[in-house]
Structures are given as structure tokens and as C-alpha cells.
Amino acid sequence: MNEAATPWRRLFRVLVTVGPGGLWLLVFVLIPTLLVLVASFLTRGPYGELSGPWGLHNYAKLLQPAYLEAFAQSLLVGVLATLLSALMGYPLAFYIARHPRRDLLLFLLLLPFLTNFLIRVYAWLVLLQREGLVNALLGAFGVGPFTLYPSFFAVLLATVYTFLPFFVLPVYASVERLDWQLLEAAYDLGAKPFRAFLHAVLPQTYPGLFAGSVLVFIPAMGTFVVADLLGAGRVVLIGNLIQQQFGLTRDWAFGAALSVFLMGFVLLALYLYARLQGERGLDELV
Amino acid sequence: MAGEALVRLVGVSKRFGEVVALDGVDLEVQKGEFFSLLGPSGCGKTTLLRLLAGFDTPDAGRIEIAGRDVSRVPPYDRPVNTVFQNYALFPHMTVEGNVAFGLRMKGLSPGEVRKKVAWALELVDLVGLERRYPRELSGGQRQRVALARALVLEPQVLLLDEPLSALDLKLRQELRVELMQLQRRLGTTFIFVTHDQEEALVMSDRIAVMRSGRIEQVGLPDEVYERPKNRFVADFLGRSNLLPAKPHPLGAETPLGPLRLKEPLVREALLVIRPEKIRLYPLGNGAPARDNLVRAKVEEIVYTGAENQYYLRSGEVRLLAYTLNQDLQEPGAEEFSYGEEVLCYLPPENLVVLHE
Numbered sequence: 078m079n080e081a082a083t084p085w086r087r088l089f090r091v092l093v094t095v096g097p098g099g100l101w102l103l104v105f106v107l108i109p110t111l112l113v114l115v116a117s118f119l120t121r122g123p124y125g126e127l128s129g130p131w132g133l134h135n136y137a138k139l140l141q142p143a144y145l146e147a148f149a150q151s152l153l154v155g156v157l158a159t160l161l162s163a164l165m166g167y168p169l170a171f172y173i174a175r176h177p178r179r180d181l182l183l184f185l186l187l188l189p190f191l192t193n194f195l196i197r198v199y200a201w202l203v204l205l206q207r208e209g210l211v212n213a214l215l216g217a218f219g220v221g222p223f224t225l226y227p228s229f230f231a232v233l234l235a236t237v238y239t240f241l242p243f244f245v246l247p248v249y250a251s252v253e254r255l256d257w258q259l260l261e262a263a264y265d266l267g268a269k270p271f272r273a274f275l276h277a278v279l280p281q282t283y284p285g286l287f288a289g290s291v292l293v294f295i296p297a298m299g300t301f302v303v304a305d306l307l308g309a310g311r312v313v314l315i316g317n318l319i320q321q322q323f324g325l326t327r328d329w330a331f332g333a334a335l336s337v338f339l340m341g342f343v344l345l346a347l348y349l350y351a352r353l354q355g356e357r358g359l360d361e362l363v
Numbered sequence: 364m365a366g367e368a369l370v371r372l373v374g375v376s377k378r379f380g381e382v383v384a385l386d387g388v389d390l391e392v393q394k395g396e397f398f399s400l401l402g403p404s405g406c407g408k409t410t411l412l413r414l415l416a417g418f419d420t421p422d423a424g425r426i427e428i429a430g431r432d433v434s435r436v437p438p439y440d441r442p443v444n445t446v447f448q449n450y451a452l453f454p455h456m457t458v459e460g461n462v463a464f465g466l467r468m469k470g471l472s473p474g475e476v477r478k479k480v481a482w483a484l485e486l487v488d489l490v491g492l493e494r495r496y497p498r499e500l501s502g503g504q505r506q507r508v509a510l511a512r513a514l515v516l517e518p519q520v521l522l523l524d525e526p527l528s529a530l531d532l533k534l535r536q537e538l539r540v541e542l543m544q545l546q547r548r549l550g551t552t553f554i555f556v557t558h559d560q561e562e563a564l565v566m567s568d569r570i571a572v573m574r575s576g577r578i579e580q581v582g583l584p585d586e587v588y589e590r591p592k593n594r595f596v597a598d599f600l601g602r603s604n605l606l607p608a609k610p611h612p613l614g615a616e617t618p619l620g621p622l623r624l625k626e627p628l629v630r631e632a633l634l635v636i637r638p639e640k641i642r643l644y645p646l647g648n649g650a651p652a653r654d655n656l657v658r659a660k661v662e663e664i665v666y667t668g669a670e671n672q673y674y675l676r677s678g679e680v681r682l683l684a685y686t687l688n689q690d691l692q693e694p695g696a697e698e699f700s701y702g703e704e705v706l707c708y709l710p711p712e713n714l715v716v717l718h719e
Contacts, residue, residue: 261418262451264438266465266512273439276464280455 110340116333125327135334144318144335150229151315151339155298158236162244162293163286165237170248170285174255183249186242194239198306201235202226205307227309235303240296244289251285287350295343315339369394369552370415370520375424376576377410384410386576387424392520392554392569397546399555399563402573403599408556411573412522415554416445429519439468443520444513448528450505452497458484458508459493465516483515486545503534510542514549523555527562539566560600564588572596589637593717597635604641604682606634613654614711618680623654623711633717640713641684643673643699644706657682657707661699673699675707682707 117135122128138144173182189197204210205226212222225231255278263273301316308314315335322332370392377385385407392398400408413419414426417438426434433441444465452461462483466476484490487507497505506526513521526542527535543566546553557563563570564584571581572595580592591597594605606622608615609631614624617634624634646658659682663674668688675682684707686698699705 256451258447258449258451259453261416261438262445262447262453263464263468264418265416265443265445266516267439267468268464269439269468272468277453280453 113333113336116330117337119330119333121328121330125329127329135331136338138331139334139338147313147318148315148338150312151298154233154236154300154304154314155294157233158240158297159244159290159294161233161237162241163290166241166244166289167248167282167286170245170252173245174249174252186245190242195302195306197239198235198303201231201238202306205231205234226307227311229308229312231307232304232312232314235307236297236300239300239303240293243292243296247288247292248282248285251282255281290350291347294346298343299339367394368392369396369429370554371425371427372411373425373427375411375414375421375426377407377414377419377421383576385414385421388576388578390571390578390581392552394552395550397543397553397555397566397568399557399567399570400573401557401560401563401570401599403558405575406573407576408558408573409524410576412445412524412554412556415520416443416522417441442518443522444516444518445522445524446506446509446513446526448524448526450497450509452505452508452512454497456496457493458489458495458497458500461497461508462512462515465512469516479515483511486514487511502530503538506530506538510545514545514551518551520552520554523553525556525558528557528559535562542566564600572599574599590715591635591717593719594633594635597715597717602638602683604636604638606636606680608632608634608716615714619657619677619709621654622709622714624714624716625711628716630718633719635715635717636709636713638672638683639670639685640710641682642708642710643684643686644708645699646704646706653708655709655711657709659705659707661701661703661705664699664701671698673705675705677707 116127118131118133119127120130120132120134173179173186176182206212207222207224207226209225211225215221215223259277259281260273263277264270268276299316299319301314301320304312304314304317305320308317319332319335319339322328322335326332368391370390372388372390375385375388375390376383388407388411390411400411402408410419414421415428417433417436417440421434424434425432428442453464456464459480462480463476466479471479480493481490484493487510489504489507489511492500492504497508500508506529509526523542527538530538539562542553555563555566564587567584569582570584570587572579572587574595580587580596582590587596588600591600591603597603597605606617606619608617608622608628610616610628611621612627613621614626615622615628615632615634622634657677659675659677661673662676662681665672665674666688670685670687673684673686675684
């Protein structure tokens, strides 16, 4: 190979492999994010346009109780949705991974994605409303009717319903690669079933658990469609606030500040979570 | 059998679907024995080990350890520990964590745990590697961790599932000796599964040769090797020359002609002679004028370093004979060349009679 050509070849290789994806990320992720960051320091003009002066006033506004409450509620939805997904999704992933027809079960798991997201959320609305199927069923047993919609419960239910598959898939992937002999080794060394699971199986699925929680927590924190439809104004999440600023209120600057704040919070949470993972601390706790 | 049986299997059977893995196995292992289960893959030896460990339960029969029926006892309540074929070390724990695991499960105090872990690591010569993770160890070191992790619990029986098969030859031979020394030092009963006949012969106090879910023969290594009970055992342990034989006044009538035996045959049988028991002499010179001399032609010579392997043919019969590569003063240690005619001496005391 020609010595002089080597750096050019290397550059060429990098451009060909990383180039298209990199360009995409640059144009559609990095630049827009920077624009949002810049906008968050600007002010809403008389016609809803972005204008001066520059400053931190949008971030100061964030600290008002109404916004903090929306943020707290988003956090609650994010955390609860992640926990509930873990409780239901973790065993489900094991069941699917060990089932002889796991290809079929995986297909069923992903089946809802073939239907439009909005339609699925509306379906919950129909099910949960006062004259809906759920109340009718409860009524048959002489219970209810309850006001299931609009409510925080309805929002949480539909959020978990929407994002559960995102939790199951990565856990499923780690369960499939599981070394079951470690479980036997733990039994052999005197661990009863629960502790054997805790020490021999659970640590092997940490990567899947981590990926699953991230994939549920992030979108659940930012969702606004579910809260809009099933909360019907009673449940206001940070996503709803952002949507309002960019739509109804036309205060792009404040909307940008809300977005940056949400992004910063999620990144920090991820960083702390990843640190906890890396220290292998979980295993020693029990 | 004299002595105290620590492990007793009575009529143990196990099937997986259509496959019969164990078919009514009876077996007794004495306390302090180094006992090997030897057989080809699929013979049921690993199934037997898994039943002893408690990972599977027998479909029929009884397993007793130290006089207690443990057939249905879960693995965590049995006084046995296992060294797995691929070690099954916990990848997220250090060497120390792996060895301490069983002790922690027993609820020992941190001080006791530390003391015992130190003892076990000393035992297998791993001091200084406490903080390493399994992925940072060589195959041989992982093997020692697996050994320490099991032995630190002071089991009544240590089960070893082909623990040396993943290592290269030289390391395997070293670890064989270490394992034997360890066993003698601790006096723990070892039950060792292997498909390697040399390993079994070298290491064991007694060997059980298995085939198709049954035990074909149990005995001391030299018993099993020198006095195989049937054709399978004769064939599986080392190489053998097999000769069909009929009764004859001298001893037996065989395709090589009449041969003298220690006792004449009374019915048809199979004669077995090991290749190293056949002695070779040059034609006309030095051959003792005795019976059991067979003239044969050298068809192939395989030089293995320590010995020469001669592939011989006498009429329609092929024979295999080994001679040691030692000083040529010894009778029967001559070297022969391709195509040469030699005299083979088949000593009557080394012709084993099999009735099948």
C-alpha cells in the first residue's frame, strides 16, 4: 500500500461508514438541540417571535410552583411507569425467552405497534369512560361505576401500556443469553432459590434492565399525547407544557427552556443510574 | 465391598423423554475414595453426577449419601459440591467473592469467611489473585477457583464434571497430579466424571466404566484394564487384540492356530490380549521354543517416542503389538522394519477370556 495514501484511505473509510449517520445526527439532532438551547435564553416578542433581550429569565420562570408541580407529576409518571413496566415486563421477558413458541409471543408483544398510537390511546378512553367497558364489567359484579377517566390513573395505565414492550425487549435479549449453569452453581453452593436468583441470574440481566428502564423512563417523562387525551386537562405533564408553549401560547423561548431543563434532568438521572450500574453495588447490597 | 459406603445408588433410573439416560444403576462409593465414572459421551455419566448434585431427580431408585436418602433433597441441602466442566464462576464477582459465596450463603461471620477463603486460596495456590475477576484469569486459574469455591465448603463428596477437559495437554497433566495430591491431603471423597481413559486410570482408586446408561464394570484401574469383563470395556480402555476362540485340548482354537491358556476353554469365547503384552522376536534367532508363538509380518510401524507400535498381519488376522523404546539388550525390545517377518509370543497368563 502507498504510504502517502494511507491517511486519505482512512478518512475515506470513516466518511463512508460513519458519514451518513453522522450527517443525519448533525442536521436533525445536534443543530436543532443547539437551536433550542440558544432559544431558551431569548424572549418572546409581541407576535410570538424570538427576540432579545438575552437572559436567564425563562429558567427563573421554571421555578414557579405551577411548573414545578407539572415537573413533579412528570417525574412521578416516569418513575411509576418504569417501576410498573419492570414488575410486569421482567417476568414476562423470562416467560417469553423460555417458551418454545417465543417467536410467536414476540410477535404478539409487538402487535400493538401495527395500530396507530393515537387510536390505541383513544381505545383506552372508550374502555375507561363512565359508560365504558370496564365500568360495565365492574357493574356486573355490583361495583362502581368509578370515574376512571379523566385521571392520573388513566394516564399512568396508558403510559405503561404504550412503553411496556420497550422494557421487555432488552430484558428478553439478556435472558436469552443467560448462563443457566450459574443458577445451578449457586444452588450447589447452598443458595436457596430466591438468593440464587438474586446472585446468579439478576446480575446477568442488569444490562437489559438498564436499557429497558431507560427506554421507558425517557419517553414516559416527555409524553404529552396520553396526558392530553386521558388526563383531559387534569393531568398536566412537562410535555404538555412544552407543547403549549410551542403551540397555543407561542412562547418558544420558555418552551425551549422547559425542554432544556427536561433534557438536563434526564441526562443527569441516566448518568447517576449508569454509575450505580458500573459499581456492581446492587449485588453486594443484598 | 469392605469399608463404609458414603454414596449408595440403588436401582437409579432416569429418562429424558424417549432417551433412557440411566437404566437401573447400582453403585457404592467408599468414604475417601477417588472414584471415576468413565465412558463415552451419552453413556449417562454426567446424568449420574447431576443426580448426585441434585440438579435432577431420579425417576426410579434411591440415592443415599452418608446413610441419608437424598433422592428428593434439593442441591442446596446436600453435603456435596460440584466443579463444573466450564467452571460456572460468577463473572460479576472477584475470585474472593466466588470462593466466599457458599460461606456467605451458610451465614458465616465475615471473620470466618475471610479465614476460610484464605485457607482455600492457599490450598489451590491462588494467593495474590483475590481481587481479580474470572475474565482476567487463565483457564488453569479459573479451574483452581472453581475447585477452591467447592472445597471451601468442606463437602462430604466433591463432584467433578470433566474438570480438565477444557485445558491443554500439558496443563491437564500437571493438574491431574495436583488434583490427586489435593484429594489425598484432604481425604475428601471425589467422584470424577471423564471420557478420558488415561485420566481415569492414572487418577482413580476405582473406576466405573459406563455405557448406554448402565455400569459395565467397576474395579481398581488395573483390574478394569487387565481383566475387562466384556468386549466394550476391553475396547474402551486402551487398545486390544480380540480373537474368537473355540475349545481345544491345548487351551483354545483360534484363527492364529491353537493357543495355550491358563485354563482350557469349555465353550466358545473371545480372547483379549493387550498390545503391550505381545512380545516380538526375530525369526530363527532367540525365539524361545514355546507354545503360543505366531509368525506375522510387519505392515506398519508407528513411532510414538516412548514406544513403537507394530501393526502386524498373520494370515487373515491383524495384531497390534507395542514395544518399549528402551535399551536393546532386553529380549523383546528389538527393532523391526517394514515387511519383516517376526515371531509374536502371546503369554497364556495375558490372554483374557470373555464369555458374552
